[in-house]
Each structure stands twice: as C-alpha cells, then as structure tokens.
Amino acid sequence: xxxxxxxxxxxxxxxxxxxxxxxxxxxxxxxxxxxxxxxxxxxxxxxxxxxxxxxxxxxxxxxxxxxxxxxxxxxxxxxxxxxxxxxxxxxxxxxxxxxxxxxxxxxxxxxxxxxxxxxxxxxxxxxxxxxxxxxxxxxxxxxxxxxxxxxxxxxxxxxxxxxxxxxxxxxxxxxxxxxxxxxxxxxxxxxxxxxxxxxxxxxxxxxxxxxxxxxxxxxxxxxxxxxxxxxxxxxxxxxxxxxxxxxxxxxxxxxxxxxxxxxxxxxxxxxxxxxxxxxxxxxxxxxxxxxxxxxxxxxxxxxxxxxxxxxxxxxxxxxxxxxxx
Amino acid sequence: xxxxxxxxxxxxxxxxxxxxxxxxxxxxxxxxxxxxxxxxxxxxxxxxxxxxxxxxxxxxxxxxxxxxxxxxxxxxxxxxxxxxxxxxxxxxxxxxxxxxxxxxxxxxxxxxxxxxxxxxxxxxxxxxxxxxxxxxxxxxxxxxxxxxxxxxxxxxxxxxxxxxxxxxxxxxxxxxxxxxxxxxxxxxxxxxxxxxxxxxxxxxxxxxxxxxxxxxxxxxxxxxxxxxxxxxxxxxxxxxxxxxxxxxxxxxxxxxxxxxxxxxxxxxxxxxxxxxxxxxxxxxxxxxxxxxxxxxxxxxxxxxxxxxxxxxxxxxxxxxxxxxxxxxxxxxxxxxxxxxxxxxxxxxxxxxxxxxxxxxxxxxxxxxxxxxxxxxxxxxxxxxxxxxxxxxxxxxxxxxxxxxxxxxxxxxxxxxxxxxxxxxxxxxxxxxxxxxxxxxxxxxxxxxxxxxxxxxxxxxxxxxxxxxxxxxx
Numbered sequence: 001x002x003x004x005x006x007x008x009x010x011x012x013x014x015x016x017x018x019x020x021x022x023x024x025x026x027x028x029x030x031x032x033x034x035x036x037x038x039x040x041x042x043x044x045x046x047x048x049x050x051x052x053x054x055x056x057x058x059x060x061x062x063x064x065x066x067x068x069x070x071x072x073x074x075x076x077x078x079x080x081x082x083x084x085x086x087x088x089x090x091x092x093x094x095x096x097x098x099x100x101x102x103x104x105x106x107x108x109x110x111x112x113x114x115x116x117x118x119x120x121x122x123x124x125x126x127x128x129x130x131x132x133x134x135x136x137x138x139x140x141x142x143x144x145x146x147x148x149x150x151x152x153x154x155x156x157x158x159x160x161x162x163x164x165x166x167x168x169x170x171x172x173x174x175x176x177x178x179x180x181x182x183x184x185x186x187x188x189x190x191x192x193x194x195x196x197x198x199x200x201x202x203x204x205x206x207x208x209x210x211x212x213x214x215x216x217x218x219x220x221x222x223x224x225x226x227x228x229x230x231x232x233x234x235x236x237x238x239x240x241x242x243x244x245x246x247x248x249x250x251x252x253x254x255x256x257x258x259x260x261x262x263x264x265x266x267x268x269x270x271x272x273x274x275x276x277x278x279x280x281x282x283x284x285x286x287x288x289x290x291x292x293x294x295x296x297x298x299x300x301x302x303x304x305x306x307x308x309x310x311x312x313x314x315x316x317x318x319x320x321x322x323x324x325x
Numbered sequence: 326x327x328x329x330x331x332x333x334x335x336x337x338x339x340x341x342x343x344x345x346x347x348x349x350x351x352x353x354x355x356x357x358x359x360x361x362x363x364x365x366x367x368x369x370x371x372x373x374x375x376x377x378x379x380x381x382x383x384x385x386x387x388x389x390x391x392x393x394x395x396x397x398x399x400x401x402x403x404x405x406x407x408x409x410x411x412x413x414x415x416x417x418x419x420x421x422x423x424x425x426x427x428x429x430x431x432x433x434x435x436x437x438x439x440x441x442x443x444x445x446x447x448x449x450x451x452x453x454x455x456x457x458x459x460x461x462x463x464x465x466x467x468x469x470x471x472x473x474x475x476x477x478x479x480x481x482x483x484x485x486x487x488x489x490x491x492x493x494x495x496x497x498x499x500x501x502x503x504x505x506x507x508x509x510x511x512x513x514x515x516x517x518x519x520x521x522x523x524x525x526x527x528x529x530x531x532x533x534x535x536x537x538x539x540x541x542x543x544x545x546x547x548x549x550x551x552x553x554x555x556x557x558x559x560x561x562x563x564x565x566x567x568x569x570x571x572x573x574x575x576x577x578x579x580x581x582x583x584x585x586x587x588x589x590x591x592x593x594x595x596x597x598x599x600x601x602x603x604x605x606x607x608x609x610x611x612x613x614x615x616x617x618x619x620x621x622x623x624x625x626x627x628x629x630x631x632x633x634x635x636x637x638x639x640x641x642x643x644x645x646x647x648x649x650x651x652x653x654x655x656x657x658x659x660x661x662x663x664x665x666x667x668x669x670x671x672x673x674x675x676x677x678x679x680x681x682x683x684x685x686x687x688x689x690x691x692x693x694x695x696x697x698x699x700x701x702x703x704x705x706x707x708x709x710x711x712x713x714x715x716x717x718x719x720x721x722x723x724x725x726x727x728x729x730x731x732x733x734x735x736x737x738x739x740x741x742x743x744x745x746x747x748x749x750x751x752x753x754x755x756x757x758x759x760x761x762x763x764x765x766x767x768x769x770x771x772x773x774x775x776x777x778x779x780x781x782x783x784x785x786x787x788x789x790x791x792x793x794x795x796x797x798x
Contacts, residue, residue, distance in 0.1 A: 001765075011773065152787065
C-alpha cells in the first residue's frame with residue numbers, strides 16, 4: 001500500500017509534466033480561476049488605490065470588454081481594480097464601495113440594459129461576495145489564494161484555461177483549442193472565435209431567455225420598485241461623490257438578436273434615460289455612440305478579447321471628454 | 326480551513342510530522358488538541374471560546390451526574406446541559422428563523438414583533454459538535470457509558486479536527502477508548518489514510534465542484550419554472566453534488582484520522598443504491614441517522630407503542646432532522662417528505678411482514694423509485710425559498726411546458742448525464758462494500774495508477790472555490 005502511495009504522485013507529476021509541454025506547444029497560456037477569493041484579493045486593494053484609483057464594477061461584459069493593460073498603458077499613474085462579477089448585477093458591489101470603503105477615486109459601473117438594481121436582494125452574487133469578504137475573508141483564505149494564484153501563474157495544467165473539460169472536448173473533437181481564461185487581475189480573455197456558430201447561437205439563446213426572465217421580473221415588481229431602486233443607486237453614487245469620488249455608469253454594446261431583443265424589452269427612453277435622471281448620475285451609452293457601438297459581440301453580449309483594447313481606448317476617450325478621467 | 330486547500334496540506338504535514346516524533350503520549354494528545362483549536366480558529370477565532378464553553382460545561386455536567394446517585398439532581402444536571410447546548414444552537418442557528426416565523430404569523434393580523442431578525446454569524450460545525458456533546462451527556466445520564474476520566478481526552482474527543490466541522494458525529498464510547506493507549510498509524514494505515522484523503526478530495530474537487538456544482542446552481546438561481554430536461558439534469562447534478570461534497574469531506578476526515586491511527590465510523594455506504602427509505606437512512610449520513618435513532622426515535626417510543634405512535638415518532642424524528650440541517654421551512658418540508666416516505670414504506674411492506682426484493686430487477690426498480698423520490702426531496706433541501714422549490718417541482722413534473730425556461734446548455738446536460746450515470750452505476754455495483762475494502766482489494770499496480778489518475782484530475786480541476794455544503798449546518 002505504501003509503495004502505491006509513494007509512486008502515485010510521481011506518476012501523476014510525470015503525466016502532468018507531459019501535458020504541460022503539449023499544452024504550451026499548442027499555444028495555451030496560464031489563467032486564473034476567477035472565484036470569490038480572487039475577487040476578495042482584488043477587493044483588498046481598494047483601500048490602497050487613492051484618489052487616482054479606478055474601480056470597475058459590473059458584469060462579465062466589463063470583464064471581457066475592458067482591457068486593464070490598455071488602460072494602464074494609457075493612464076500609467078492610475079491604479080485600477082476589477083471588481084465586476086460574472087453572472088451578477090453590480091448593485092451589491094456598489095453598495096459595498098459606497099458604504100464600506102473610503103474610496104475617493106473613479107468608479108466605472110457597467111449596468112445591465114434593464115437598469116434594474118434589486119438593491120436589497122441578499123441572494124444576488126453581487127451582494128453575497130462583498131458579504132463573504134467582510135465576514136469570511138481571513139488570513140487562512142488569503143494565504144491559500146496566494147498559493148493558488150502562484151501555482152496558476154506558472155502551470156497551464158493547473159489553470160481553468162484547459163482543465164478536465166478541455167481534455168474531454170479535445171478527446172471528442174480531436175483538437176486542442178485554447179479557450180477563454182481569466183488573468184490574475186480578473187480580466188477575462190474571451191476568445192470567442194474558438195466557439196462554433198451553434199455554440200455561439202446556444203449562448204445567445206440563453207442570454208435571450210435570461211432577458212425575458214428579467215422583463216417578467218420587472219413587470220411583476222412594478223415600475224415603482226424599479227424607480228425606487230434607481231434612486232437608491234443614485235444615493236450610493238452620491239455617497240462616493242460627496243467624499244470626492246466620481247461615478248459613471250456605462251452600457252456596453254450588444255449585438256445580433258440579443259441586442260435587438262434587449263432594445264425592445266428595455267428601450268432607452270423608458271429605462272436608461274429615466275434611470276440616469278432618477279439616480280442623478282452620469283452615463284455613457286454605447287447605443288447611439290458610433291465610437292463605442294462599432295464593435296460586434298459574437299455571442300450577442302460580450303466583446304471578443306481582440307476588440308477589448310480598441311473599445312477600452314474609445315471608452316477612455318469618452319470618460320476624458322466627460323472630465324472624470 | 327478546509328481539506329481541499331493548500332493551507333490544509335501544510336497544516337496536516339506539520340501536525341503529522343510533530344505527532345510522529347518520539348514524544349510522550351500525553352504530549353501528542355495535547356499537540357492534537359492545540360492543532361484542533363488552531364484548525365477551528367482558522368474559521369473565526371472568537372468561536373473557539375464557544376467550543377471551549379461546550380467542552381467545559383459538559384465535562385463538569387457528566388462528572389457530577391456520574392458522581393450523584395440522586396435521580397433528581399442527575400436530571401437537573403442533564404437539563405442544564407441540554408438548555409445550555411441547545412440554547413446556544415437555538416440562538417446562533419434559529420433566532421432569525423423563529424422571529425421571521427412569528428412575524429409571519431402575527432402579520433396575518435397586521436402585527437409584528439418589536440425586534441428584527443438578527444444577522445448572526447453561524448459558528449462552523451456547531452450542529453455537529455453540539456450533537457456530539459449532547460450524546461456524551463445523555464450516554465452518561467443513562468449510564469450507557471462512564472464519564473471520561475481525563476479532561477484532555479474528553480476535549481480531544483469533542484474537538485479533534487478531522488470530524489470537528491462536518492462530522493462524522495462520533496460517540497464518546499467510539500473514540501475515547503482509542504485515546505487510552507498510545508496511537509500511531511502503521512505504514513499500511515497511513516498509506517490507506519492517504520488513499521482515502523486522495524479519493525475524498527477527488528469526490529469534492531472534481532466530481533462535486535468541477536462537474537456538478539455549476540449545473541446545480543443554474544437550476545437554483547431564480548424562480549422561473551425550468552423545462553423538463555433542465556429540471557431533471559439540474560436536480561441530478563445537485564443529487565450528485567451533495568453526495569460527493571459531503572461524502573468527500575467525510576472520506577477525507579476518516580482518512581486524516583486514520584493517518585494518526587484513529588478509527589472513525591463510516592458515514593456513507595453508497596446511498597443511491599438504497600432500496601427504500603429505511604435503507605437510504607442506513608446508508609446516508611449514517612452517524613446522524615444513528616444519533617436521531619438513539620436519542621430521539623427510540624426515547625420517543627420507537628415502534629413499541631402501536632402504529633399511530635410509530636408514525637408520529639418517525640415524522641417527529643425526520644422533522645427535527647430536517648430542522649437540524651437548517652433554519653428554514655424548506656428544510657422542515659424536506660424532513661417531512663422523508664417522514665412521509667418512511668411511513669409509506671412501512672405501510673407498503675406491511676410493517677415488515679412483506680420484504681422488499683433483495684436483488685434482481687425487483688430491487689433495481691425499487692432503487693430507481695427510491696432515487697427519484699429522493700431527488701424530489703433534494704429540491705426542498707437546496708431551494709432558497711418555497712416558491713423556488715414549487716417552480717422546480719413543476720419543472721420536474723413537466724407542468725406548464727410552454728412557460729418553462731431552458732436553464733442548462735447542452736454541454737452541461739451531457740456532463741451531468743455522464744457523471745450521474747457513473748455515480749449510480751458505482752453505487753449499484755459497490756452497494757455492499759466500502760471504499761476501504763476496494764482500495765485494499767486492488768492490486769498494487771491498479772491502486773498506483775488509480776491514485777495517480779485521481780491526483781492528476783484533482784490538479785486539473787481548478788474550479789471555483791466552493792465551501793463544503795454541510796459547513797452551513
């Protein structure tokens with residue numbers, strides 16, 4: 001029994017070493033698991049950012065479409081922190097930054113088309129993650145995440161870029177294809193060109209289903225609740241601004257059927273414009289802005305990583321024009 | 326600290342290294358006790374005081390009960406132990422639930438309590454160590470076991486880090502005798518312990534977190550009615566996730582204990598091969614079901630006072646079992662469903678006069694039927710609200726198909742089907758054995774290759790860090 005236990009790790013290391021070489025030869029790069037602990041690691045940085053700092057809030061669109069490296073090249077003196085959360089709304093994180101930090105820099109908040117905030121929904125990931133940060137993010141977890149990050153920055157086999165799912169897909173398709181991955185600073189390097197047309201169509205159909213659910217939820221909650229949430233969002237933004245910070249809300253471009261359905265379900269004149277007015281905040285909307293709207297989202301919702309630099313620069317130009325950057 | 330973390334690997338290596346030094350036995354026990362408190366403090370240091378309080382209270386209560394012959398005094402001491410331990414559990418776990426429930430009832434008359442439901446951090450493992458310390462007090466009271474002679478032994482029994490946070494719920498009579506003489510794992514035991522840890526980590530990291538957690542989460546995200554395929558794949562994913570998550574933890578716990586030379590009781594025996602609900606509860610979370618049987622069901626009268634009392638006792642036991650899991654009506658309904666299924670089984674089998682098929686297609690059919698019923702109970706176990714649970718049940722039954730949403734993508738569906746088919750097949754084939762026996766029976770080469778494959782897969786499944794599901798209990 002002891003012989004097996006001693007030999008097994010050596011064999012496992014050998015297998016993984018071979019796989020590591022093969023993956024690197026096929027162009028795979030390391031990536032980081034974008035989980036709650038990586039988010040907390042970034043959240044730790046907020047208190048160090050200062051007035052020149054920039055915090056990004058939002059959804060996976062922000063993680064896909066905003067290139068942190070290109071921002072750093074354009075504004076090297078502005079430290080930036082990615083706190084957008086995949087699959088969530090930014091309301092919970094906005095409340096966290098407003099009420100539980102003294103941050104006085106710039107907050108760029110990517111907002112969903114519905115402009116709905118659900119300010120008091122404790123079941124939203126955007127609320128759960130900050131709550132975890134304040135309650136459960138302790139020394140043990142910090143140390144463990146540092147070790148995980150360190151390993152993932154060095155070894156492709158230990159990263160989500162390939163993983164067991166990638167192995168299964170490679171066996172089935174007979175090809176080794178590098179897919180999307182997150183960087184250590186939580187940017188999603190979304191290479192949407194590796195997905196087949198049917199995969200992209202499947203993704204788009206799920207976004208549309210989700211959109212219809214959002215619309216039904218809006219109808220069941222009622223306009224009054226939506227307006228109340230919009231004012232509450234404004235309250236959070238003013239809290240940050242009163243201490244010297246700046247807050248800008250941004251709507252990213254959408255494409256194809258998902259874009260059309262979004263504009264039909266949540267027309268600008270009934271949602272985005274009233275939201276800005278009720279919340280009393282500044283906003284930049286890709287819709288109707290040629291510089292921001294020229295990019296295609298292959299799955300209807302997310303920019304491909306190749307477009308992120310150009311989009312980021314275009315967005316920075318808009319933010320500079322607004323005088324917040 | 327969790328088993329599937331690098332910090333635990335470092336912790337375990339340090340603790341095991343010091344433990345295996347040639348130091349006196351009492352110092353080894355002190356070392357394990359200190360390590361256990363450090364392990365617990367890694368969650369939330371102040372809650373170590375709570376654990377300490379439970380330890381001290383029941384140490385003295387048991388000591389005084391055993392020393393007294395006066396029945397009234399012994400009963401009062403037992404009540405003291407119950408009030409303190411259950412009081413702490415009630416405060417930390419159920420205060421919010423009780424206030425919300427009272428407010429709901431009062432709300433029917435437009436009334437409300439003058440206090441809001443408090444937001445209280447639940448100490449990790451409180452349900453588990455409370456049941457352990459209660460079992461000790463009750464066993465001493467009923468003179469089933471003598472009180473521990475050594476405070477160190479008693480504290481280590483309650484606090485030993487492998488079982489501290491999520492069981493198995495160990496009895497004093499099972500563990501304290503192991504502390505009387507020096508314990509050291511043999512090379513074979515240590516190796517087998519490492520095999521179990523590896524397999525447990527594989528269950529948790531690869532099967533539960535990497536393959537099954539995400540599809541399960543998709544199903545339980547909102548209150549939309551899922552389509553038939555999404556509903557069934559989602560609930561199968563959760564059935565697999567909760568099993569692999571909890572079984573993975575316990576397998577690791579048993580393995581870690583074995584590395585120090587200690588034996589823990591088995592907690593899972595391929596429960597999805599169960600034929601009927603009685604069989605299920607003899608295979609699922611066995612330490613909890615034994616606890617409920619010995620300290621609730623039997624004292625209530627068991628099956629000794631007629632059919633009506635039997636049904637009442639079964640239902641009460643399962644209701645309280647449900648409530649033990651969580652402070653929510655969904656858990657109560659989960660417990661009630663299990664109670665109803667147990668009662669129904671008694672009726673169908675004529676209270677034991679008709680036996681269920683022991684093998685063949687008959688047994689397979691009952692196993693499948695049992696599993697399907699269990700899946701329905703899991704809906705209430707996992708749902709965060711009753712409306713969500715009902716919506717998912719509608720999806721499982723194919724009600725309102727035109728309004729149902731496809732929640733899962735085809736790759737997720739295929740993955741779930743693959744993994745849960747393997748899960749059910751494994752349970753069926755291995756239903757009368759244990760993983761310890763499987764590892765022992767394998768040839769050396771087979772075992773080596775299996776372990777190597779499991780280790781490689783663990784490394785290649787760097788999924789999102791998810792807490793063990795049972796940590797919330």
